Amino acid sequence: MSLALARLPSRTDYVEEVYRVLLDAISDGSLAPGERLTQEEIAEQLSVSRSPVLQALRLLKKDGLVQDAPGRGLLVTPLDPQAIGKLYEVRGALDALAARLAARRGTRIDPALIAAGRRASRGKDVKALIDADVAFHHALYEASGNPLIAQSAQTHWVHLRRVMGAVLQASGSRDAIWDEHQAIAEAVKAGDAELAAQLVEQHTDNARRNLLERLGEVLAERSA
Incomplete structure (x- = not known):
């Protein structure tokens, strides 16, 4: 494992922190798909004992983000x-x-979220770009007034962050993504439920098509 992980501040319970560090590294591609993980190296780099690393890896395995490696050990x-x-x-x-629900309520999605996303799209920080995208969609869930939507989506976003991290480094559609987000927000604010839903469906289809196309290229490059 070649990743350089930042040491965690001194305390007694590190499981959540170790989990978050590894989740972010897997999500932004710093820990690449297929990369082997060793408790010893992770513990050494984070300056923690092996126990919280073991527990964090178990949580990641439960989430489906790591799996048993051939022979022994784990891999992304x-x-x-x-x-x-x-x-x-x-x-x-x-x-x-x-x-649709947010538009029926006439909810306003904070324009600052879109402005932050546009700033992130002009930078090279993939984690910031992913976080901005996730923040917009979670704002949409909150605007719906139905907390079950966010709860249902949370499991899927853990995995969607991964594919975003794998492909957004070279994506040429960052500005278009935030144009689509703004159009969705405007339809929601205007109370046009059907337009808002239609724009979201188009946005999701565009994201799926673009990310899968780029993911195919990334996987081909790694296997070459």
Whole structure:
């Protein structure tokens, strides 16, 4: 494992922190799909004992983000384009429902979220770009007034962050993504439920198509 992880501040319980550090590294591609993980190296780099690392890895395995490696040990779960496509189908349905409900309530999505996303799209910080995208969609879920939408979507976003991290480094559609987000926000604010849902469906389909296309290129490059 070649990743350089930052040491954690001194305290007694590190499981959540170790989990978050590894989740972010897997999500932004710093820990690449298929990369082997060792408790000893992670513990050394984070300056913690092996116990919280072991527990964090168990949580990541439960989430499907790491899996048993051939022989022994663990590795970052390889990306599966077919599974990602199915995740986008579910996400599209949830997001469309959220947009429709939010528009019926006439909710206003904070324009600062879109401004922050546009700033992130001009930078090179992939984690910031992913976080901005997730923040917009979670604002949409909150605007719907139905907390079950966010709860249902949370599991899927853990995996969607991974594919975003794998492909957004070289994406040429960052500005278009935030143009689509702004159009959705305007339809929600205007109370046009059907337009908002339609725009979300188009946005999700564009994201699915673009990300899967780029993911295929990334996987081909890694296997070459």
